[in-house]
Amino acid sequence: MKEFNERQRTIIVHLVSRGKTKGEVLARLLQVSDKTVRNEIRKINMNLKANLIDADQEGFYIQNQDLGLLPDSFATDSSSFNNNYTILQHILLASEPANFDLIADRFNYSSSALQNKVKDLNSFASSYHVVIKRKNNALVVEGSEYNKRRLFLSIIYQETDFLFHDIHDYQRFFPQIKDIDREAALIMEAINYFDCHLPSYYETNLFINIFASLSIGTPLEDEKGEGGTEGTPEEKIAQYIIEHTGIECNDFYIKIVASTLQGIVVPNHPKAGTHGQPKMDYDRKKIEELILSAFQYYSISIDFSRFLPIFINHILVLLRRLKTGNSCFFSTPFSIKDSSVFIYDVAVYFCMKLSDAFQVLIPESEISLISIHIGFAVEAASYKDQKIFVSLYASNYSPVEKYIVNKINMEYENQIQVTTVNNAATLNAAKTDLLITTQPMIPNGSYEYCQITPLLTEKDKVNIQMAISNIVEKRNLKEFFALARRCFDRKLFFYEIDLDTxxxxxxxxxxxxxxxxxxxxxxxxxxxxxxxxxxxxxxxTFALPHAFDSNALQSKIAILINPNGIQWGRQKVNFVFFVALNKEDKSAFRPLFDGLASVLSNQKKLLKLNSITNFEEFMKLLEY
Known part of the structure; x- marks a missing residue:
């Protein structure tokens, strides 16, 4: 029997059950890079000695003629993977209790197998306070309409991971909607009709939430809609949408759809005195205090005058949305958590304080969006505080070279400080981080070197930005290595293959x-x-366990390596850096987090680090 690791099995099951899939979707599912996905697929094909998985411009897919090469267990896994959500979706969308025997026939189950399947489905549904029961040979879904909708939305999130960008990709979840384009256009028409607008990044979330609200169940006599929105633009928009869909327009549906619109649609012309800011449901001053305390905790200094009003408004909108169960998922081609380790940690810390203060649960997707807000502010401040010193070598400072200087200053004004040099002998290497020149030169190795054309093309701009990024990364790594030498300790270095959780x-x-x-x-x-x-x-790859309170007695970092892997939540890691920092070293969070992320994203270094068994070898390889 062919053996496959867990990652390879997940790829195969996903492709068998869901069909052609883009590499970025598989990478996000596995929480690895696109390159790792391609390597795993290559290993699968090598293992089977056949081209089981092929690819075209639309993604990876299974070559059906080679399916027989797979062990029988894959057929079972794929069927279960695909059918669990499909059956649950079918039951939820049924206009009346679903006949047990008809469902068994439809999904090719025996009565006993379907009964067992219902038990499996209930283990998932129970977390949403929904239960599926068999009554009079029918499957009945019990629970509030609100919780049924939450469960249905969860199915969509689980199935798609919200990586689809086209509304047509969601058509299969709403079979009762015959023309999804028309329904989406109707929602936008209603929003525009009442002089409001919808930020583009909310569009897909809003469409899906409204479609789900109008698809699941019917109002119960004792159930009321969520939130009080009477007389608001949201209620007017909701009523307009419902009246044009053919659904019976009643207070229940109006309140449900209106709650979905809350905090997302924005009036084009706010009433006098509102200044376009959200309704004051929450203590604005308290939110500001939480933001300032989070930045102070991480020793981050930024210009709050521009950042605070915008960010506070975002948090007010977030709290209002979460109050009505209306969270959003924002699709990105990369993981915010993995690409900006330090920024993400700041966002988690702030969200923990926000959760404690307002008793709300903030999902991971919303933490990622908060990370983006924080990241923009922090990166802008970093460039301002740590400018790159650029020498631009111009032999005669001609009009063309003056143009280049002006363009470079405009393009990178927040990142660099330019000095023009018209004589190579006057170049001060000690005060130069980056030399930019249109003349071929031999760099001396003490600074970055970037030769450009007199036209300053887009390729030139990319090369300049890469050079700037290299300088910043080298600065950060230098700070990280200094911290590592101080906080890493051979007495706190462990190579333990038996510790795996x-x-x-x-x-x-x-x-x-x-x-x-x-x-x-x-x-x-x-x-x-x-x-x-x-x-x-x-x-x-690695875990960075640490406390939110800098209450360590000494700043130390304990290291544990297990090349066989350690189960850490939904991932497996090989390296653990247990961080203990005292109050004096709070500012070390960023160089530590970003430095480790930079070192451990180097695949060649990572492979070698996996085989290191002693502290001296580890430190040597870490730095070189």
């Missing part, structure tokens, strides 16, 4: 940190609280 590893490393006098018994509970908010594993 998160909790066991955390207890083990915490004990050794206590033995070294770095932490006390209150430290581990704080670390676990951080993990509960959002696990600290990144890139399917």
């Amino acid at each position: 998160r909790d066991i590893v955390l207890k083990f490393l915490d004990l050794h940190l206590q033995l070294q006098g770095a932490v006390d018994t209150d430290f581990l509970p704080s670390v676990l609280k951080r993990e509960e908010m959002d696990d600290t594993c990144f890139m399917n």
Whole structure:
């Protein structure tokens, strides 16, 4: 029998059950890079000695003629993977209780197999306070209409991971909608009719939420809609939509759809005195205090005058949406968490404080959006504080070269400080991070070198930006290595293949940190609280467990390597860096997080690090 690892099995099952899939979707599903997906597919084909998985411009797909090469277990896995949600969706969308025997025939199950399947479905549905029962040979869904809709939306999220960008990709979830383009256009028409607009990044979420609201169930006599929206633009828009869909227009449906619109549609012309800001449902001053405390905790200094009003408005809208169960998923071609480790941690810390203050649960997708807001502000401040010193070599400072200087200053004004040099002998290497020139030169190695054309083409601009990024990364790595030499300790380095679960590893490393006098018994509970908010594993490679309170007695980082993998939430990691920082080293969070992310994203270095068994080798390879 052919053997496949868990990642390879997931790829095969996904392609068998769902058909052609883009590489970026598989990468997001597995939380790895596109390159890793391609490598795993190559290994699958090599294992089978056949081209089972092929690809074209639209994605990867299974060559059906080679399916017989797979072990029988894959057919079972794929059927279960595909049918669980399909059956549940069918039952939820049924206009009346679904006949048990007809469902068994439709999905090719025996009565006993379907009964067992219902038990499986209930284990998933119960978390939404929904239960499926068999009554009078029919399957009945019990639970509030609100919770049924939450369950249905969860099916859509689970099935698609919200990576589709075209509304047509969701047609299969709403078979009762014959023309999905018309329905989407109707929603936009209603919003425009009442002089409101919809930010483009909310469009797909809003369409799906409204379609789900109008698809699931019927109003019960004792059930009321969520939220009080009477007389608001949201209620007027909701009524317009319902009246034009042919559904009986009643207060129940109006309130449901109106709650979906809350915090998303924006009036084009706000009433006098509102300044376009959200309704004051929450304490604006309290939100501002939470933002400032989060930035202070991480020793981040930015210009708050422009950032605070915009960000506070976003949080007010977020709280109003979460109040009505209306969270959004924002599709991106990359993981915010993996690409900006430090920024994401700031966002998690802020969301924990926000959750405690307002008693709301903030989902991971919303944390990612908050990360983007914070990231823009932090990156802008970083460039301002750490300018790159550029020498632009111009032999005679001609009009063309003056043009280049002006264009470069305009393009990178927040990142660089330019000095023009018209004589190579006057070039001060000590004060130069980057030399930009139209003349061929031999760089001396003490600075970055970038030769451009007199036209300053788009390719030139890309090369300049790459050079700037290289300088920033080298600065960050230099700071990281200095921190590593100070906080890493051979007494806190472990190569342990027997420790393979998160909790066991955390207890083990915490004990050794206590033995070294770095932490006390209150430290581990704080670390676990951080993990509960959002696990600290990144890139399917390493974990960075740490406390949200800088309450360590000494700044130390314990390291554990297990090349066989450690189960950490939904991922497996090979490296764990248990971080204990005291109050004096709070500012070290960023160089530590970003430095580790940079080092461990280097695939060649990562392969070598996996085989390291002692501290001296680890430190040598880490830096070189």
